[in-house]
Amino acid sequence: MLTTELHRHLDASLRPDTLAELIRAQGVHPTLRTTEDIKEKFWITKPMGSLKEVLDCFVLFQKVLTTETILERVARETIEDVAREGIKTVELRYSPSFVSEYSQLDWRLALGAIERGISMGSKATGVQARLICIISRDYGSNTADKTVDFAVAHKESFVALDLAGNEVDYPNPIFAGALRRARDAGFSITVHSGEATGPETVWQAIDELGAQRIGHGIHSIKDPELVKRLVRDRIHLEVCPTSNVNTRSVASWGEHPLRRLFDAGVRVSINTDDPGIFGVGLDEEVARAKKAFGFSEPELATINSMAFEDLFKVREI
């Protein structure tokens, strides 16, 4: 059993019953009304056409995450869910710009609500949780700068900055300035890269954006020099196998490179990415990884240790 998770989007972790209830209360969808509707018609349980197609479904989360009360509840329930899956330490991430785009909720109030929910969940379960602040690629470089300013103004709330969203249309170089400022302010960096893109984007994430960890990074396997670099510099890949299969970032479970990356000595973890859309918790994710990649219990223990060791450190302020 894995007890540490590094890559889970809080703003894409709604329970199906909570999501259905919020949709009904706010009338934001004509046909998704019940828990069964969410599971059968909203959850992505088979490969879609592309990552972009999957990301386009996230708008429903934006439409229901409208108040502090709702954000507090979703954060609390996420910690409860994480605890039920056997996790003891988790890094949750969310995008302030994504969460507030529809609601126009003040970013500071949204953060406060999320922190209250996490704190309630942690008190009830004993789960240790930390937050990562996401810069959403799709809102461009001005919003990226605003997100860095926000993270710097709330340094005590975040252990790191992340870059997420559509990497194909909003590539890494656009964000070099924003992430330089984040690093100068002392933030650790993780970047979603090499998910639906090739190894050259992972090189950029490391060399131009200063990433110490990479979200996904699975296409690194295509470049032996890059694999060597990841091993040498202990750069960690936060791998999310179900997400990779269902966004069609890999063609099938059989072609997923997690086993090859692990065998090459790359530091990796297993993660859920977006439980509210893929319908899978970490316990099920691990069961699938065992089946697909033949991981033994000692190998899973090694993966768990790598996740724990590569947690972002809480910084001295």
Ligand code: HPA
């Ligand atoms: N990739 C990029 N952005 C995301 C993802 C992902 O897998 N999940 C949530 N935001």
Ligand code: ZN
């Ligand atoms: Zn992600």
